[in-house]
Amino acid sequence: MNKQVIYEKSGRLRFVGHLDFMRTIHRAMRRADIPLSYSQGFNPHPHMSFASPLALGWSGEGEIMEFRTETDISDQEVMDRLSKELPEGIRILSCRTIPDKEPPIMAKIQAAGYQILLPEDRDWSDAVAKFLDRPSIMLKKMGKVRGRKQEIEVEVRPWIYEWKMEDPHTLSLICACGSEQNLKPDLLINELYQQSGELEKLRYAESICRTALYGRKEGKLINYSSPEA
Amino acid sequence: MKVTLSDQLLLSVQKPARYIGGEVNSVQKDLKDIHTRFCFCFPDVYDVGMCHLGLQIIYHDLNSYKGVYCERSFAPWPDMEALMRKQQIPLYSLETFTPLKEFDFIGFTLQYEMSYTNILNMLDLAGIPLYSKDRTEDDPLVIAGGPNAYNPEPLADFMDLYYMGEGEVEYEHLFALYKEHREKGGKKRDFLRIAATGPGIYVPSFYEVEYEDHPAAGCDHTPRIRQVRPVFPDVPASVRKVLVRNMDDIEYPTHPIIPYLQIVHDRAVMEIFRGCIRGCRFCNAGMIYRPVRMRSKENILDWVDKVLAATGYDELSLTSLASNDYPGLYELLKTIHERYPHVNVSLPSLRVDAFSLALMEELGEGKKSGLTFAAEAGTQRLRDVINKGITEEEILDGVKLAFQGGWDRVKLYFMLGLPRETEEDVFGISKLASDIVHEWYQLPKEERSRDLTVTVSTSFFVPKPFTPFQWCAQADYDTYMKTQQFLDSKIRNKKVQYRCHDAFLSTLEGLLARGDRRTGDLIYAAWKNGCRFDSWSDMFDEAAWKKSIEETGTELAYYNYRERPEDEVFPWDHIDIGVTKKFLYREFERSKQGIVSPNCREQCLGCGIRLINDTGVCYEKSEEIR
Ligand code: SF4
Numbered sequence: 001m002n003k004q005v006i007y008e009k010s011g012r013l014r015f016v017g018h019l020d021f022m023r024t025i026h027r028a029m030r031r032a033d034i035p036l037s038y039s040q041g042f043n044p045h046p047h048m049s050f051a052s053p054l055a056l057g058w059s060g061e062g063e064i065m066e067f068r069t070e071t072d073i074s075d076q077e078v079m080d081r082l083s084k085e086l087p088e089g090i091r092i093l094s095c096r097t098i099p100d101k102e103p104p105i106m107a108k109i110q111a112a113g114y115q116i117l118l119p120e121d122r123d124w125s126d127a128v129a130k131f132l133d134r135p136s137i138m139l140k141k142m143g144k145v146r147g148r149k150q151e152i153e154v155e156v157r158p159w160i161y162e163w164k165m166e167d168p169h170t171l172s173l174i175c176a177c178g179s180e181q182n183l184k185p186d187l188l189i190n191e192l193y194q195q196s197g198e199l200e201k202l203r204y205a206e207s208i209c210r211t212a213l214y215g216r217k218e219g220k221l222i223n224y225s226s227p228e229a
Numbered sequence: 230m231k232v233t234l235s236d237q238l239l240l241s242v243q244k245p246a247r248y249i250g251g252e253v254n255s256v257q258k259d260l261k262d263i264h265t266r267f268c269f270c271f272p273d274v275y276d277v278g279m280c281h282l283g284l285q286i287i288y289h290d291l292n293s294y295k296g297v298y299c300e301r302s303f304a305p306w307p308d309m310e311a312l313m314r315k316q317q318i319p320l321y322s323l324e325t326f327t328p329l330k331e332f333d334f335i336g337f338t339l340q341y342e343m344s345y346t347n348i349l350n351m352l353d354l355a356g357i358p359l360y361s362k363d364r365t366e367d368d369p370l371v372i373a374g375g376p377n378a379y380n381p382e383p384l385a386d387f388m389d390l391y392y393m394g395e396g397e398v399e400y401e402h403l404f405a406l407y408k409e410h411r412e413k414g415g416k417k418r419d420f421l422r423i424a425a426t427g428p429g430i431y432v433p434s435f436y437e438v439e440y441e442d443h444p445a446a447g448c449d450h451t452p453r454i455r456q457v458r459p460v461f462p463d464v465p466a467s468v469r470k471v472l473v474r475n476m477d478d479i480e481y482p483t484h485p486i487i488p489y490l491q492i493v494h495d496r497a498v499m500e501i502f503r504g505c506i507r508g509c510r511f512c513n514a515g516m517i518y519r520p521v522r523m524r525s526k527e528n529i530l531d532w533v534d535k536v537l538a539a540t541g542y543d544e545l546s547l548t549s550l551a552s553n554d555y556p557g558l559y560e561l562l563k564t565i566h567e568r569y570p571h572v573n574v575s576l577p578s579l580r581v582d583a584f585s586l587a588l589m590e591e592l593g594e595g596k597k598s599g600l601t602f603a604a605e606a607g608t609q610r611l612r613d614v615i616n617k618g619i620t621e622e623e624i625l626d627g628v629k630l631a632f633q634g635g636w637d638r639v640k641l642y643f644m645l646g647l648p649r650e651t652e653e654d655v656f657g658i659s660k661l662a663s664d665i666v667h668e669w670y671q672l673p674k675e676e677r678s679r680d681l682t683v684t685v686s687t688s689f690f691v692p693k694p695f696t697p698f699q700w701c702a703q704a705d706y707d708t709y710m711k712t713q714q715f716l717d718s719k720i721r722n723k724k725v726q727y728r729c730h731d732a733f734l735s736t737l738e739g740l741l742a743r744g745d746r747r748t749g750d751l752i753y754a755a756w757k758n759g760c761r762f763d764s765w766s767d768m769f770d771e772a773a774w775k776k777s778i779e780e781t782g783t784e785l786a787y788y789n790y791r792e793r794p795e796d797e798v799f800p801w802d803h804i805d806i807g808v809t810k811k812f813l814y815r816e817f818e819r820s821k822q823g824i825v826s827p828n829c830r831e832q833c834l835g836c837g838i839r840l841i842n843d844t845g846v847c848y849e850k851s852e853e854i855r
Contacts, residue, residue: 012249015239015240015245015246015249017246019491020246020489020490021489023495027487027540027542028253029541031538031541056245057245085541087253089251205236205241207236
């Protein structure tokens with residue numbers, strides 16, 4: 001059986017990196033006696049995958065993982081048993097059974113929503129509007145040119161799909177996330193600091209929450225983090 | 230007070246998961262039910278400390294006592310230390326983020342000499358005066374235990390008290406006394422008088438060390454110890470270790486804390502027995518953990534069930550000082566394997582023979598990691614001197630079988646600078662390695678592994694307290710290095726790998742291992758000069774240590790290079806581990822004559838421990854092992 005679980009990652013768990021986090025979940029599943037299915041071979045590993053890794057320090061309100069079980073188990077049972085074994089900071093929001101031939105969630109994610117808390121010492125509304133209203137935003141990042149690693153410039157403005165200032169310090173943003181196009185919001189914010197002359201803010205680590213993960217159907221964003229999707 | 234760490238701080242250090250606590254199976258208690266708060270301090274970084282079984286044992290045990298709360302703290306990595314100092318964040322416990330200064334007790338475990346500067350650094354970060362004499366009622370009582378505590382003297386000035394022996398035995402009693410004393414309105418510092426008369430407790434400040442009037446023979450200014458004696462009549466002249474009588478009567482940490490962070494040994498651990506029957510003459514663990522005491526198979530299986538259920542680990546390590554010496558090892562493994570086909574079982578310290586190879590084959594283990602032989606010395610003559618009961622024939626037979634079984638990597642461990650070592654013994658190391666390669670070539674191609682790598686690893690021998698070699702002179706730095714170069718020049722076989730390393734750390738280790746109260750000044754100076762994490766090669770500051778040796782006038786001729794006479798009063802003589810000095814000296818004499826001693830199951834050599842304990846290997850013949 002294939003299961004999809006939507007969960008929240010918050011609190012001290014934000015400081016647990018993605019690999020450590022996966023091992024934490026795997027162990028919780030074993031303690032909960034979920035009949036996980038494993039790959040064959042000398043070094044069997046569980047059939048378990050995560051939609052998209054969450055960077056260190058970020059929280060997530062609608063993270064998604066999938067796994068396969070050896071034998072049938074009800075969704076409620078998975079929720080009940082697993083919830084008991086998870087440490088504080090991981091909370092299961094929903095679990096559902098998905099069809100066998102469904103492509104993995106990892107392949108379907110194309111965008112993510114974020115809520116970003118900017119430094120509270122000023123009103124950011126105008127600066128953000130000025131920055132994001134421009135037709136072009138170039139970001140420097142490490143990439144490969146003909147196999148060699150070097151700094152490259154990437155146009156990211158088209159990857160920003162929606163944005164809104166919730167209050168003078170809180171930016172909501174939906175932007176590209178996935179294996180093909182990916183915009184890391186912390187890099188975008190660093191560019192914002194540079195463009196608005198707030199260079200000393202570059203060392204500031206904003207609080208970032210990934211609120212939802214999205215796919216696309218017929219050009220429209222669909223929210224996979226909501227159980228109804 | 231509760232320490233809070235900002236997101237900013239946590240995001241600017243490496244591996245922030247070291248500092249957040251809250252792991253699965255860590256213990257939360259309601260502070261209003263607590264009369265004694267204890268913080269277990271491991272003087273190394275979190276990832277190292279959390280691999281340590283002793284920590285899990287003590288944590289589990291102490292937290293099972295009503296009214297007692299045991300928490301944890303580790304040495305912060307230098308990046309974190311710098312930020313803590315800058316932002317004036319005191320060292321805190323991972324369970325409740327309470328500053329260490331607010332605890333009743335803080336307890337250090339002494340596992341290796343090169344962690345001593347970290348202890349001073351942790352005290353300093355906690356805002357606790359480093360010297361016991363400078364502490365007041367506002368400070369916790371600082372206690373230390375663990376294998377290195379049996380020579381308590383180098384850190385004596387920094388510790389209020391020591392716990393001598395196995396942790397499971399006396400703490401409950403100690404805390405009960407503490408509670409009673411405090412309820413009567415007694416002062417913390419006065420508690421030391423009460424504690425000092427109880428079993429296993431050593432309060433260094435109640436003992437006076439007297440030195441001779443003239444420097445020791447061959448030394449410039451360092452006199453020998455004349456005697457150590459208690460300053461109060463009711464304080465015992467010698468402190469005897471406490472030990473567990475029956476391993477099946479004590480609890481096991483069936484709910485070990487599971488770190489978030491990937492640690493070096495990320496697996497469930499089951500201790501199958503304590504102690505070692507072998508009596509290698511260089512080995513400190515083989516003496517201080519005497520006698521060998523087994524856990525029954527039923528108990529082990531029961532605990533394995535519990536540990537795996539409580540952790541979800543898919544790897545299990547059955548630990549002991551020498552796995553093969555567990556009677557019924559095969560049945561035990563078979564049962565575990567049948568119950569948990571998906572759990573990877575490993576056996577550290579397994580001797581290689583036909584039996585253990587079959588075992589490893591069954592476990593589907595070993596091939597990845599290669600075979601390990603702790604031969605320790607290059608010739609039979611020298612192996613007899615150190616009483617390492619492994620013969621060349623056993624090794625060669627073992628590798629032959631292994632090559633036929635498809636193993637293609639062999640690791641050999643040796644020590645350089647052993648007492649009575651000659652050039653021939655060192656050459657013997659390279660010869661043994663070549664003989665192993667030869668053994669591989671001898672086998673027809675279709676019967677052996679496809680390729681072969683033999684890795685030779687050497688460490689420098691360091692004489693340790695409570696071993697027959699405690700009287701020995703330690704080789705000096707130049708001798709160590711010359712011996713190593715000699716070996717390196719002799720290893721010419723292309724399939725044999727060998728890497729040299731520096732010997733100064735071994736010199737220091739030897740200095741601290743056999744140090745005395747005067748050595749405390751050196752540790753303090755080294756800490757002042759910026760030393761910490763000395764066991765991490767990239768952190769080790771050789772120049773700072775050399776400067777500290779200079780500043781304190783510490784004489785290596787006295788501590789390292791001097792062979793002690795039979796009547797030497799050792800700094801640790803007033804600690805009684807149950808194994809007598811007489812026995813150790815007898816073994817030392819036998820080593821000089823190259824006489825091998827039988828192991829405890831073959832014949833009792835009367836080491837002394839059976840006189841203070843009535844269980845274990847010493848009574849095995851009359852006591853049925855289940
Ligand atoms: S008393 Fe005898 S059997 Fe017991 S540990 Fe000592 S030597 Fe071994």
